[in-house]
Structure formats: C-alpha cells, structure tokens
Amino acid sequence: MSVLEQAAAARVAAIDLARATRAEKDAALLLMADRLVERTDDIVHANGVDITNARANGLSEAMIDRLTLTPERVAAMADGLRQLAVLPDPIGDVVRGSTLANGLELRQIRVPFGVVGMIYEGRPNVTADAAGICLKSGNAALLRGSGSAFASNAAIVAVLRKAVADAGLPVNTVQLLDATTRDSVKELMRARGLVDVLIPRGGASLIKTVVEESTVPVIETGVGNCHVYVDSAADLEKALAVTVNSKTQRYSTCNTAESLLVHAAIADTFLPLVLEELQSRGVTVHGDARVAGFSDAVVAATDDDWGTEYLSPDIAVAVVDSLDDALDHIRQWGTGHTEAIVSESTTATRRFVAGVDAAAVMVNASTRFTDGGEFGFGAEIGISTQKLHARGPMGLPELTSTKYVVTGNGHTR
Amino acid sequence: MSVLEQAAAARVAAIDLARATRAEKDAALLLMADRLVERTDDIVHANGVDITNARANGLSEAMIDRLTLTPERVAAMADGLRQLAVLPDPIGDVVRGSTLANGLELRQIRVPFGVVGMIYEGRPNVTADAAGICLKSGNAALLRGSGSAFASNAAIVAVLRKAVADAGLPVNTVQLLDATTRDSVKELMRARGLVDVLIPRGGASLIKTVVEESTVPVIETGVGNCHVYVDSAADLEKALAVTVNSKTQRYSTCNTAESLLVHAAIADTFLPLVLEELQSRGVTVHGDARVAGFSDAVVAATDDDWGTEYLSPDIAVAVVDSLDDALDHIRQWGTGHTEAIVSESTTATRRFVAGVDAAAVMVNASTRFTDGGEFGFGAEIGISTQKLHARGPMGLPELTSTKYVVTGNGHTR
CATH class of the missing domain: 3.40.605.10 (Aldehyde Dehydrogenase; Chain A, domain 1)
Incomplete structure (x- = not known):
C-alpha cells in the first residue's frame, strides 16, 4: 500500500x-x-x-x-x-x-x-x-x-x-x-x-x-540549547550543583545544559570552582576571554559555541555583566527549550522568569528536570519547542x- | 521597512x-x-x-x-x-x-x-x-x-x-x-x-x-459547510425552527447551515413543512431525487451542492436512510465546522455527538450558535476549523x- x-x-x-x-x-x-x-x-x-x-x-x-x-x-x-x-x-x-x-x-x-x-x-x-x-x-x-x-x-x-x-x-x-x-x-x-x-x-x-x-x-520537538545563568545573588553551592548536574548527568539529551553564563560580580569566586569541577569530570570548557583567565584548559569560544547543541562533554561559558545581558544572550542563542537561573534574589528570579521565552524556566533547579516523567505525566511523546x-x-x-x-x-x- | x-x-x-x-x-x-x-x-x-x-x-x-x-x-x-x-x-x-x-x-x-x-x-x-x-x-x-x-x-x-x-x-x-x-x-x-x-x-x-x-x-479559520440532520425521532416543530434558523438567520456567515439531511422515516411529514417554509423565505432548495418528489421548485442537486459553502439563500437537501448514512455524508462533505442533530432520542444524539468530527456539535440547537459572542467569550479572533x-x-x-x-x-x- x-x-x-x-x-x-x-x-x-x-x-x-x-x-x-x-x-x-x-x-x-x-x-x-x-x-x-x-x-x-x-x-x-x-x-x-x-x-x-x-x-x-x-x-x-x-x-x-x-x-x-x-x-x-x-x-x-x-x-x-x-x-x-x-x-x-x-x-x-x-x-x-x-x-x-x-x-x-x-x-x-x-x-x-x-x-x-x-x-x-x-x-x-x-x-x-x-x-x-x-x-x-x-x-x-x-x-x-x-x-x-x-x-x-x-x-x-x-x-x-x-x-x-x-x-x-x-x-x-x-x-x-x-x-x-x-x-x-x-x-x-x-x-x-x-x-x-x-x-x-x-x-x-x-x-x-x-x-x-x-x-x-x-x-x-526537541532541539535544546539550554543555558544555566548564575546570578550575582546566587548561592554558590546550589549554583555548582545545578550547573554540574545540568551539564553532566547525561550528555545526549535535549534538556542538558550547553552553556553557562556567570555574572561578573561572582566570576572570581564561582568560575574557579565550577571550571575545576567540570574539568575533573572530563568536560571541555569553551570560554570567552574573561573565562580563559581562570584556567589554561579553557578553549577559546566562537559564535559556533554559543549556538551549538553539543550533546557531548563540552560546555560554552561566558561572563555577563548583568541579568539583562544574560537575557539578551539567551534570546540570541537559545532554542526556547529550557533556561535556568540560580539566584537567591526574588527580584532577579522574577525578572528572569518573565524575560525568558522558553518552554521551561528553572529557578534553582537543574535543566534536566524538563521531562514528562519528572513532571509526573506518566508518558511522554516528546518535548515541544x-x-x-x-x-x-x-x-x-x-x-x-x-x-x-x-x-x-x-x-x- | x-x-x-x-x-x-x-x-x-x-x-x-x-x-x-x-x-x-x-x-x-x-x-x-x-x-x-x-x-x-x-x-x-x-x-x-x-x-x-x-x-x-x-x-x-x-x-x-x-x-x-x-x-x-x-x-x-x-x-x-x-x-x-x-x-x-x-x-x-x-x-x-x-x-x-x-x-x-x-x-x-x-x-x-x-x-x-x-x-x-x-x-x-x-x-x-x-x-x-x-x-x-x-x-x-x-x-x-x-x-x-x-x-x-x-x-x-x-x-x-x-x-x-x-x-x-x-x-x-x-x-x-x-x-x-x-x-x-x-x-x-x-x-x-x-x-x-x-x-x-x-x-x-x-x-x-x-x-x-x-x-x-x-x-x-473558517470554511463552514454545516449540516442539520433531522433524525427519525425528531420533534418536528424543533426541527423546523432549528433548520430555518440555521439557514436563514444570516446567509453570509461560516456557521450558517448549507445542507439538510432528513431521515427517510419522517421525510413524508417533515419535508413538505420545511420545503414550504424555506421556499417562502426565498431559499432555493437543491435536492436529491427523493426530495424532488415533494416540490416542483426543487433544483436537482449534484455533488457540487453537497460540497459547497453557498453563503447565499440556497440549501442542499438529501434524504438519508439512517443516522449512520447521515454521519457518512457529513464525513464525506463536511468541513469540520458545525454539525447539528435534531432528535428526542438520547441514543441517537449520543451516537451523533461521538461520531461527528467537527469543532462544534449542536443538539437541538441552531448551527448559528457557534460563535465566540454566543459562547460568552467576549472577544472572538475567528473560528478555528x-x-x-x-x-x-x-x-x-x-x-x-x-x-x-x-x-x-x-x-x-
């Protein structure tokens, strides 16, 4: 037939x-x-x-x-x-x-x-x-x-x-x-x-x-260039846990984080922690010039890195000067799948949630939670973007x- | 620009x-x-x-x-x-x-x-x-x-x-x-x-x-080849009111009825009533052979009539031998907008509602009710089909x- x-x-x-x-x-x-x-x-x-x-x-x-x-x-x-x-x-x-x-x-x-x-x-x-x-x-x-x-x-x-x-x-x-x-x-x-x-x-x-x-x-369905944004008001322990889990819990899924954006005000304290943890797990960091200053192992990032769904042990990392800069970056490069913020500030999280145009926004939680099973739906046909x-x-x-x-x-x- | x-x-x-x-x-x-x-x-x-x-x-x-x-x-x-x-x-x-x-x-x-x-x-x-x-x-x-x-x-x-x-x-x-x-x-x-x-x-x-x-x-949005089906168990007074209203209350709208299907068991009593009423209002009836027997003014219907959204004082009328024949006719010619049944039988209306694949199904009500204003929505952008x-x-x-x-x-x- x-x-x-x-x-x-x-x-x-x-x-x-x-x-x-x-x-x-x-x-x-x-x-x-x-x-x-x-x-x-x-x-x-x-x-x-x-x-x-x-x-x-x-x-x-x-x-x-x-x-x-x-x-x-x-x-x-x-x-x-x-x-x-x-x-x-x-x-x-x-x-x-x-x-x-x-x-x-x-x-x-x-x-x-x-x-x-x-x-x-x-x-x-x-x-x-x-x-x-x-x-x-x-x-x-x-x-x-x-x-x-x-x-x-x-x-x-x-x-x-x-x-x-x-x-x-x-x-x-x-x-x-x-x-x-x-x-x-x-x-x-x-x-x-x-x-x-x-x-x-x-x-x-x-x-x-x-x-x-x-x-x-x-x-x-599907393509996910997901970001984790670590705000200036982030709890660094939560930020580390959420970033590492979002990137490394599984590499091949659409809800895996592919980019990390770090607020300049906490870059000095957070970047050394997160780079070491990611690199210890075999993740290659593709960073901008400010990120490169924190580790010799950082590969210089190009626009391709900001726009790529790696589905592999790679992550693009940038320092941003404000929450609005993070939102602009996400608007330019995101695919509307899942975007996460780590912050203790209600003002910042409220603004991020309102400003991000995506199927799911995570507040102090791993991008990996965007999933029909995790959401309690029982069955999942796919993730619509x-x-x-x-x-x-x-x-x-x-x-x-x-x-x-x-x-x-x-x-x- | x-x-x-x-x-x-x-x-x-x-x-x-x-x-x-x-x-x-x-x-x-x-x-x-x-x-x-x-x-x-x-x-x-x-x-x-x-x-x-x-x-x-x-x-x-x-x-x-x-x-x-x-x-x-x-x-x-x-x-x-x-x-x-x-x-x-x-x-x-x-x-x-x-x-x-x-x-x-x-x-x-x-x-x-x-x-x-x-x-x-x-x-x-x-x-x-x-x-x-x-x-x-x-x-x-x-x-x-x-x-x-x-x-x-x-x-x-x-x-x-x-x-x-x-x-x-x-x-x-x-x-x-x-x-x-x-x-x-x-x-x-x-x-x-x-x-x-x-x-x-x-x-x-x-x-x-x-x-x-x-x-x-x-x-x-929009194309509506809507049908009224008058069941063998119809109340003829309601059937007449619903049919005439569905066809003549306004000719140019997508929720106007364009076809009437009459169950054979009540054709002898209902068709003379409805044909006279429609014709007295200036509606041209395009009927199949069985309908033609009831009035000299009936124009012979072709397949074009079953498939046309007239948007004018015209109606296609057919006699059907069963509710299933009515459903088959609607499946073949309908546009999935609004279909109506007139019947006092709960079995018949239940079967019609389940069997019709349309945006709206009317039971003992005019097709003209498919409307954001009538539904109480306040504003209407259009009617999705x-x-x-x-x-x-x-x-x-x-x-x-x-x-x-x-x-x-x-x-x-």
Whole structure:
C-alpha cells in the first residue's frame, strides 16, 4: 500500500477507535504487552537482521547499542505499555463547561486528533511506545521509523497489530510505513486532510525538514540549547550543583545544559570552582576571554559555541555583566527549550522568569528536570519547542484536540 | 521597512509588551478607543479614498457597503476596544500546577505567543479589533488587511500606534503591512522565527494558500459547510425552527447551515413543512431525487451542492436512510465546522455527538450558535476549523502559549 492508502485506512480505523472506551483501550494495551513478551524470540531475531546490516554499513558501536534489542529491552517495552494502561484516559475529559444565559448547555470535551504520524530515528523501542501512546489517546498511528531499524520495527508492529485486532479494536490503529525510502516521509508530509498531526522526533535536520516542508500540521520537538545563568545573588553551592548536574548527568539529551553564563560580580569566586569541577569530570570548557583567565584548559569560544547543541562533554561559558545581558544572550542563542537561573534574589528570579521565552524556566533547579516523567505525566511523546498547541513535555492530553458539544431544546438565534 | 524588518521590530516590542501589566494594557485600549473617536473625521476621510478607488475598480455595492466607515461604525470600533479592556487578562493564568514528590514547584502559566500575523480581507473595522485582541493578549500584531481598505487601515493604525505609544507601551505593538502587493503576504508566510503564528481570515482560497505555503505555524479559520440532520425521532416543530434558523438567520456567515439531511422515516411529514417554509423565505432548495418528489421548485442537486459553502439563500437537501448514512455524508462533505442533530432520542444524539468530527456539535440547537459572542467569550479572533491548538470559536486564551516555571532550592537529578 502507498502511504496515502495507509493514511486513508488509518482514517477509517480512527472513526471506530474514537468511540472505544477506556476499558477496551486498556485491554488492548495489556494484550499488546503480553504478546511482545511471548514473541520476544521473533523480535530479537528480526533485530539481528538490522544489526547485521548496521555492521555491514559501518554504523558506530554507540549507534548499534541503541539499535540492539535484548529480551530485557523487549520486556521493558511491554512494561511501558502496561504503564500506559494505568494512566487516566484523556478522551472525554470536560475541559470547559457552562450553561449559557439562554439555557444552552456548553461543554468542551477532549477528543482524539484522529490520525497521528510519527517520524523518528534510532531506537526500535520508540515504535511500541508511540503506538501505545497513540492508542491510549484514541489516535491511529502511522509510524515511520528509521531504515536501520526497519526489520525490528516490522516485527514489533506485526505483533502489535495482531494484538490490537484480537482485542477487538481496528487492526489499522497501528501501521508501519516503508522506511527503505525517503519518499514515505515526503508523502506523509503532504497527506493533509488524511493525517491530522505530524510529530518528528530526532536530529535537528530531520525536524527542520519536516517543519519547512510539511503541509500537515506539525508539533516541533526537541532541539535544546539550554543555558544555566548564575546570578550575582546566587548561592554558590546550589549554583555548582545545578550547573554540574545540568551539564553532566547525561550528555545526549535535549534538556542538558550547553552553556553557562556567570555574572561578573561572582566570576572570581564561582568560575574557579565550577571550571575545576567540570574539568575533573572530563568536560571541555569553551570560554570567552574573561573565562580563559581562570584556567589554561579553557578553549577559546566562537559564535559556533554559543549556538551549538553539543550533546557531548563540552560546555560554552561566558561572563555577563548583568541579568539583562544574560537575557539578551539567551534570546540570541537559545532554542526556547529550557533556561535556568540560580539566584537567591526574588527580584532577579522574577525578572528572569518573565524575560525568558522558553518552554521551561528553572529557578534553582537543574535543566534536566524538563521531562514528562519528572513532571509526573506518566508518558511522554516528546518535548515541544513550539508555541502552538503544546509547549514543553507532552503527555497524553497533548495528543488530543477538543470539540464543543452544545445541547438545547430547539434553541434558535 | 520590509516585512522582515517590521517583524523584527515587532519581536523587540513583544519583549516589553509581555511584561506589561493588565492595568497598562487596559489603559492603552481605552486610550486607543478615545483617540479613534477623536480622529473620526480623518478616518472617514481616508475611507473616502478607498471608496472612490473601489468604485473606479468596479467593486459591487455590497462590497462597498462592507468597506464603508461612518462615524457610527468608528464609534462601534472604539466600543469594541473598550469591551476588551473589561475582559480578564489571560496572561499569567496558571493552567496547571503541582508540587512534585521531590519538592519542586511546577506551574504552567499562560504567556503571549509574541508576534501574531493576521491576514484578512474586507472590512476595515477588523483592523482595530485585531490590534486590540493582540494587545490584550500581550502579542505584537502584524496586520495585513486588504488592498481595497489600505487607506482606511493606514489611518486607523496611525491613530492606534500614537495611542499605544502615549500610553507607554511599545509603538511597534501594532504595525500595518503593505497591502498594495502580494509580496507582503509571501514574506509574512516565510518569517518563521520572527512571527510566532499566522491567522488568515477570509475566503477559502486565501486560507488554502496560507495553510499550504506558510512555514510560520498557522491557525486555520473558517470554511463552514454545516449540516442539520433531522433524525427519525425528531420533534418536528424543533426541527423546523432549528433548520430555518440555521439557514436563514444570516446567509453570509461560516456557521450558517448549507445542507439538510432528513431521515427517510419522517421525510413524508417533515419535508413538505420545511420545503414550504424555506421556499417562502426565498431559499432555493437543491435536492436529491427523493426530495424532488415533494416540490416542483426543487433544483436537482449534484455533488457540487453537497460540497459547497453557498453563503447565499440556497440549501442542499438529501434524504438519508439512517443516522449512520447521515454521519457518512457529513464525513464525506463536511468541513469540520458545525454539525447539528435534531432528535428526542438520547441514543441517537449520543451516537451523533461521538461520531461527528467537527469543532462544534449542536443538539437541538441552531448551527448559528457557534460563535465566540454566543459562547460568552467576549472577544472572538475567528473560528478555528483545525484540530491543533484551538478548535472552534477562539477567545483571548487561544491567542496565548504557555511556559513551565519550575522552582527549586538547588534541586538536581
């Protein structure tokens, strides 16, 4: 089937799926989980094909590790589906309601989007995750994973589709798109009217392409050039803890800090502490001229450093003369993901929170907290860095639209 | 200035505007209103230039009436701004909030988008309306009205900008774009990163162009091919009232009914009633073969009729054999705006509400109720027919994004 035919089939499935009760959807999720575990051998075997191809294509060992499925990882995928079954169903939630002056009863209720397209790279476990999140929110999923995981994804989706059908829901609730050609991405981006929303998850270039070329509405996820600003009124112990945690707790995530801005008034005391701590953990510091004075190991920073999402043990460090200079720097180089301030001053934190235009602002806390799990959402589809529809970590409610239901008794204007 | 330069100036204005208090914004709105009234003569004079040009260009009298500003219409624009000042400020509203297990305080608060682009046709009163709604919601506005109203819009915007500046807010909170060339629309659609959201208001072709060509996120408004379905269990008196009101209360609006679907079981009793009533009001009925049997005046309907938003005294009428057939018809031809059912059966209305995929579903009520004013929103930017971000009538909260503010005490992961 072509992508458009698959999208049309998804639309039909979405009609029935929108009417499914929470009990029916949760039963399907639990069956999907059980079947994944039962069919572990088949899935791991299919994954072996992908790994063989990956080695033949010279993929790095880090990439191959991300691609690899073990029985433990399959079990973790199943657990993810079981956790979704426990979460509340967003569908049918009354977002707003009132009785109008003329007696009309107005309710705004959550409904599924209908058909959700996901374009993602790397790990095959995202396949089960995305399918489950879409199903729980009442959406039919069109999954376009990476070519390198195509055999694994096909095996997983075959198991999930059988389970969905056996649970009495439409089999086309979950569909995998051809990942052997770029054409499937292009067709998906032009399927306006058949696909309600497209969510790209992956590298900056994938997201840029989808955002610029898609006629289907897009929820943009991900790129994070996050800053930690250490104010003149910072508690240095907290500043050290927050900076080091934001940078080093994990290097490859979008909520990792990539830049540190230090107020000039405390540079003399704070910079020696933080540079030593970062360098002791193997982090390369790319600093401006004022930072360089504190350590011979500082590499001179260029504009590229201020604008880069390193995703590696590197950090750009600048001294700023004021909170406003920090805000200007962040406005120029930030990506609107997460920005943190460390300060004991309520005036400074209030001004920073108001002045920063980002999905999340941390006050005396690590940038690493911008995460659906940390926020208590239970499931996360990604972190939106756009302002329309959803901003920040997206849970199940962010995968829904709404519908106004207005009930009268023959009312006319 | 080029559109991109104007957009860049709007971004700068938006930074200060985002920090403005409700009191500052309301004071500006009231001053804008007063100044419009004071400067009525100038505005009406500029409008005269547009009207002279319109006559020279052969515009219809109906279009010229829409374009015409009188002192009364200027006063009405001013009243619209005063009413905005009374509405609650959406900015700063806490949408969601909790204290996480680790003591982090999580708040999701409403913030302005930043820069909003509006592309609209016809009436110059939309200019003041759009500027006021954007200002109240903390957004800088880039207004691209129609070429035919350019002199009027320029006069209005000049008055508004002076008032905004005199009230102490950034002058570039309101800017008018060149409407003498299509290039300004194209540049606006490519100003991703400078413009946060684009709202086209106008005819179907304008909206289609913007939706397909814009890289800036778009909120789609308006096309309404709305249906009234009269169920076998309908109260015929209510059915007659709702149908006639939905079709004839006003012909030119997007929430006007364009099609009537009648269940076969009541066609014999209901069709004679409704056809006579509609025809007595000068409505042309385009009917299928079964409808034609009830009146010689019925014009044979083609597929074009099922798919057309007439915006005129015309209605397409079909007999359907079941509620499911009605749902199928609506799925095929509807535009996702407003669909109505008239029925005394709770089973039927429940199934219709669940099965229809539209911004609004009316139960025993006229389609004409889908309106921000009727819903009690106070202000309306338009009616969204897309599923992302906002669906249905949009009030001030729909012109905002959100930001997570997370407050800790040196928290790390």
